[in-house]
Amino acid sequence: MYDFAYQKPASIADAAKLLADPEAKALAGGMTLIPVLKQRLNKPATVVDLSKLGLAGITVSGGMVAIGAMTTHVTVARSAEVKKAIPALASLAANIGDRAVRYRGTIGGSLANNDPTADYPAAVLALGATIKTNRRSIDADSYFQGMFATALEPGEIITAVEFPVPEKAAYVKFPNPASRYAMVGVFVAKGPKGVRVAVTGAGQNGVHRHTAFEQALTKSWSAAALDGIATPSAGLNSDIHGSAEYRAHLVGVMAKRAVAAAG
Amino acid sequence: MAPPFEGIGASVRRKEDLRFISGHGHYTDDINRPGQVYAYFRRSDRPHAKIVSIDTKEAAAAPGVLAIYTAADLAAIGGLPCGWQIHNKDGSPMAEPKHPVLAEGRVRHVGDPIAVVIAETKQQAKDAAELLAIDFEDLPGVATVTDAVKPGAPQVHDGVANNVCYDWHIGDKAAVDAAFARAAHKVRLDLTNNRLIPNAMEPRAAIGEYDAATGDYTLYTTTQNPHVIRLLMCAFVLQLPEHKVRVVAPDVGGGFGSKIYHYAEEAVVTWAAAKLHRPIKWTAERSESFMSDAHGRDHVTTGELALDKDGKFIGLRVHTYANMGAYLSTFATAVPTYLSATLLAGTYTTPAIYGEVTAVFTNTVPVDAYRGAGRPETAYLIERLVDCAARETGIDRVEIRRRNFIPRSAFPYQTPVALQYDSGDYVATLDVAMKKADWAGFPARRAAAAAKGRLRGIGMSTYIEACGVAPSAVAGALGARAGLYEVANIRFNPTGSVTVFTGTHSHGQGHETTLAQLVTEQLGVPLAQVEVVHGDTAKIPFGMGTYGSRSLAVGGSAMVKAMDKIIAKGKKIAAHLLEADVRDIEFKDGKFTVAGTDKSKTIGEIAFTAYVPHNYPHEELEPGLEETAFYDPKNFTFPGGCHICEVEIDRDTGVVHVVNFTAVDDVGRVVNPMIVEGQVQGGVAQGIGQALLENAAYDASGQLVSGSFMDYTMPRADDLPSFHVATENTMCTHNPLGSKGCGEVGAIGSPPAVINAVVDALRDYGVRHVDMPATPAKIWSIMHAAAPKMAAE
């Protein structure tokens, strides 16, 4: 770790001012940022801790679940309201990383980072959620822009994520045996925005929608509807844990399991 | 109230656990010496390159930097020694290229240390190390043994032709050729024993210290054998007088072999401490551990088994390419040869055996002994071959084992590959294991799984291993450059408590409890009154440390011998006090009694008398009650047993779930059944890790691809079921305890049982073999490739 200055502002305005410096970096749960700093892969002049901005918390109203950016995974996993409104989201959060990670890691950090194998991006994209920042609202379809790339502008702070409550939804993940991030994760949802299927982990460009599955499920919401629809392996990752062909196959298996789980 | 039974056979709780689980262990990195500074090693990030130049100017000027050393500064220092010399088939010695402490002109693996920066803080050392300007000229690299022996392959060392370190053999080639010529069946299997990274919980660390007033050195280090490190470092590397060097191995958080060896960092911090007159600490970061701790396994083997028409094994021929990595680590050369090929008989009566080993240099981290060291490789080969033979001859896999077992009546059994097994009962461990695993009920479980769409398989291994290393004369004749006896000093204190000084070292195994139980058993001293001291050359006698499951069988035997001497002396003191003839004194349950009378003295009273010798036979006896014994084993010990694994495979994903695991081992006399069970459980977890999860992956040029836990799959608790662990013991016949050793059996017996189960589960797919680790992706591609064929049928 290189030396850096540490700031813990008490207002979003102050945080934004600090983050206007291109050498500054926001700190949420630190589960990604701290290892990156320890490995000296990043050298921020200032680390801006977002934990005093009042960004943690969950509210459910009017068919919308709003989750503050600093809400930890464990809070989402245990929230009775989330469990009731979008059980798939609670169970997704409950299976992120390990217990220590779930106590520290936040939804805002996960989405800002947009790791191509992270779980939350699949929920956000499939549920058609909206990312709220200190400057604007960004819809899911325009938010994710490839691996580790998002629509966030420099210094922009995610404040909350709003999920429309779906009729049915489920997420099934095939964990990478070593890291337990998603090797393939598929989130299926049927809701106000129609049938949406998002795939994380598999693609070289991170989370993406699976239009062939969406069309089939729109016609008939059943696992059997996905029979015979091959997922092309082009553009999928291939590494020591599995080939692109294997990942393509898993996309189908996870999607069917998700549809079955969603009921 | 009778005191609780704490002797041999009691599952007493581990004395050391309170400090370990409450965070009060005292590890090397917990030690801080006055004036301490920090070392950081700049390592190669490339597999193979020429070092054109190293410019230290900018780094040397960085804040806090005290010194920067490269190979040029270490010209007077020797290379890291290899402790076992192997000879080629033609009798010539192996190639033994220098293993420099810091890279000399060339880096040969990712992680090879090039320079060390010593600074006031760790941070400053690391900052400065980044400022070292090193100009490299990349050379082509090679990672696998198969690539390294190809004509035209990159050459790792000048003067080592074709990268071959040695080309060794054992056994009777002509007899094996004859057996194959008359065989009714021949079975051949090519397999890889995957490379593993040990990943002890505590990373390696070392602190070197020098006292300018006395000229004494102290090295605190994470080692399994402090005296061996002192000897190797003083005699071969630094040319220091041994009596001026103290090596301390305090609490050590796991070793699994990786902390046996003498590493560069130990020598550098010791040497530099005297240059700078400051204590110097180095602690590995986890990423450094991945690329600098000796790795394990990495064998590529072809095995051929010849059988007669009745399924009796009549000949075995084996060739192994063993990856040594870039340099020879301390015991690397012994692993594929004397620790592996000498066990090719397995538990079977195969009369003719021929084994060849080609050891090969590659641009990878040095490979050395890792939990099991050579025996897992052989057990895996033999037990996989036997399963293939069963399938290809149509003989049931249990039956073929029974037909070929060395019968209980045949012990001591001389194998065709040097070793003589002293005891064992392979039918007994097999029968007990099959019963515990409900082998007979498997078809019903398989059918039930099939009904749910899952593939279920069962597999076993009936393995043997050799441990309790080692009879020194035998080891010496085979090339060992060290003795392998063990030593214990038993010291009574005047008030009756006992301090045991052992040459073995505990790094998680529970010796502080197990060894104390020996004292309770033999001398009748309550466990709470016994303290086991280990890990400090200034305290303990010159012992050889802990590896090869030797601490009880060899170190415990030394204790028994020392306690025999205590009793013999105690009898003389008792005879004096009780005014009886020494021949009439009996010792039992901590009491010396005049036979046939109620006249007695407790051992505590005798100890007190020995130290306060007012009424004492001074003419014939020295005061004090303290004895030392060295014990050199007469033979190896031969634990063995039967492991049975049951798996279910998810057809859709290829995931293998271990649903049942039974281990029934013969470990000889068991001192603490709970600790034995824990050792077996841990070993089995590592064995399942090897079989299903772990793999040190390099790309073809030698880049380490699985360099962190993000890519290297360590087994986690939820990967494993609860194991059924039991022992079914025959006694070792040549040591006074009858103990064989239990530290490695789990890791030796389990991998073949797992893979045999996986292959069994896939039997409808026409699969004959699956290389480890049997990852989901690998299983899926096997099923995927077979699917069209199956559909066509």
Ligand SMILES: Cc1cc2nc3c(=O)[nH]c(=O)nc-3n(C[C@H](O)[C@H](O)[C@H](O)COP(=O)(O)OP(=O)(O)OC[C@H]3O[C@@H](n4cnc5c(N)ncnc54)[C@H](O)[C@@H]3O)c2cc1C
């Ligand atoms: C061992 C381990 C296992 C894990 N397993 C999984 C897994 O299985 N699945 C999974 O999805 N994730 C996994 N993670 C990731 C983890 O769950 C977190 O989601 C992730 O680390 C980021 O969240 P954080 O709060 O820790 O963010 P930080 O590490 O603090 O920040 C990450 C990045 O986001 C930026 N940032 C943070 N908050 C904001 C904000 N509000 N606005 C703008 N930018 C912001 C930071 O500047 C930084 O660049 C794992 C992590 C670890 C360490």
